[in-house]
Amino acid sequence: xxxxxxxxxxVMGIGxxxxxxxxxxxxxxxxxxxKVGRLARTIELPVSQDRLASFLDLAHRRxxxxxxxxxxxxxxxxxxxAVQGVLASFTHAKTKKALTLTVQGRESPExxxxxxxxxxxxxxxxxxxxxxxxxxxxxxxxxxxxxxxxTNRSFAAFSCLAxxxxxxxxVLYLDAVHYHxxxxxxxxxxxxxxxxxxxxxxxIARRPRELTGMREAVAGxxxxxxxxxxxxxxxxxTLIVQ
Numbered sequence: 001x002x003x004x005x006x007x008x009x010x011v012m013g014i015g016x017x018x019x020x021x022x023x024x025x026x027x028x029x030x031x032x033x034x035k036v037g038r039l040a041r042t043i044e045l046p047v048s049q050d051r052l053a054s055f056l057d058l059a060h061r062r063x064x065x066x067x068x069x070x071x072x073x074x075x076x077x078x079x080x081x082a083v084q085g086v087l088a089s090f091t092h093a094k095t096k097k098a099l100t101l102t103v104q105g106r107e108s109p110e111x112x113x114x115x116x117x118x119x120x121x122x123x124x125x126x127x128x129x130x131x132x133x134x135x136x137x138x139x140x141x142x143x144x145x146x147x148x149x150x151t152n153r154s155f156a157a158f159s160c161l162a163x164x165x166x167x168x169x170x171v172l173y174l175d176a177v178h179y180h181x182x183x184x185x186x187x188x189x190x191x192x193x194x195x196x197x198x199x200x201x202x203x204i205a206r207r208p209r210e211l212t213g214m215r216e217a218v219a220g221x222x223x224x225x226x227x228x229x230x231x232x233x234x235x236x237x238t239l240i241v242q
Contacts, residue, residue, distance in 0.1 A: 004179055012179075013188025016170050020163035020189070025125060028158055032126030039130055040118035043137055046110050052103070055113065055142065059101060062140045066147065068099060075101045078120075092132035092150055096120040099140070115141055127153045149209060156200035157213025157220070163193040164223025171227045175234055183228070183235040190228035197221035 004012060029036070047055050068077035080096045099117045115137055123129050128150050135148040167189045174182055200217040 004174065004177065009181055009184025010188065012174075013185035016166055016185055016189045017163065017192050020166040020193075021159055023166060024155065024159040024162035027162060028127060028153065028155065029125040031153075032130075035126035035130055036124055037122055038118040038120070039123055039126070039133055040116065041130075041133055041137065042114060042116040043141060045113045045115070045141055047113050049109055049111065052106075052111055052113075056101075056103075058142055059113075059115075059140050062147075063099065063101075066136060066139070071098060073100070077101070092129055092152060095123075095129065097133070099136070101140075113141075127155070151212050152210060154200050154204055154211045154213035154217070156196050156203065157211075157217040160193050160197040160200055160220030161216040161223075162220070163189060163196065164220035164227070167193070167224045167227035171231050175231075181235055183232045186228040186231035190224040193224035194221050 007015070063077050066079060068079045070076070071078045077099045078096070079099070080094075097117060097119045099115065102114045104112045104114065117133050117137055119129060119133075131148075132150040135144070135150050138144040139147045167186060170189070171182070171186050174185070197217040197220055200213060204211045204214050204217070
């Protein structure tokens with residue numbers, strides 16, 4: 001049999017689900033500007049000798065507020081989890097990262113403070129990590145008086161939207177090449193999409209200031225359900241004709 005006739009319904013359905021996950025990741029990678037890696041950034045600030053002590057005290061207090069804890073090396077601070085009750089923590093605080101604070105020319109009239117922040121685990125698609133990194137550096141260095149709110153795009157929501165689009169592309173193609181049974185793979189995609197969509201909506205509803213993607217999740221669920229309904233209707237009409 002020619003492709004895709006030789007592929008069973010369940011295998012086709014699982015393949016479409018995997019395709020939607022890959023599409024969602026590629027979309028997120030493109031939307032994030034194709035930023036991958038540890039996303040390191042360094043800023044250098046000249047600080048007068050009479051302000052150095054107060055600058056370092058403020059930096060340490062703000063690092064502790066954001067959940068950074070002293071690391072193994074001198075001047076290193078590690079953030080590895082969101083801080084309960086701290087609104088500035090947000091979802092990006094759960095991604096492990098390290099901030100290094102060093103002072104060059106400590107005895108000079110104007111020492112230079114260097115702050116470097118990078119993620120310990122490589123980022124494979126920027127969903128707001130760069131913005132969170134910049135917000136942390138601005139807040140810890142005193143360039144900002146408050147920690148900026150940095151939202152995170154829900155991957156589940158975008159997976160749901162990608163699943164809905166893949167479902168329609170698949171149902172139109174499979175119907176055109178007379179794939180049977182048409183309803184089976186699309187039903188698998190629809191069920192998976194509905195579950196993923198509800199999970200995304202639940203997470204976003206619990207943390208509306210941290211996560212975005214509510215409209216994408218709802219649209220993906222509707223698209224996938226409509227594609228499955230179309231597939232079932234086409235399969236039913238084929239059986240009636242036969």
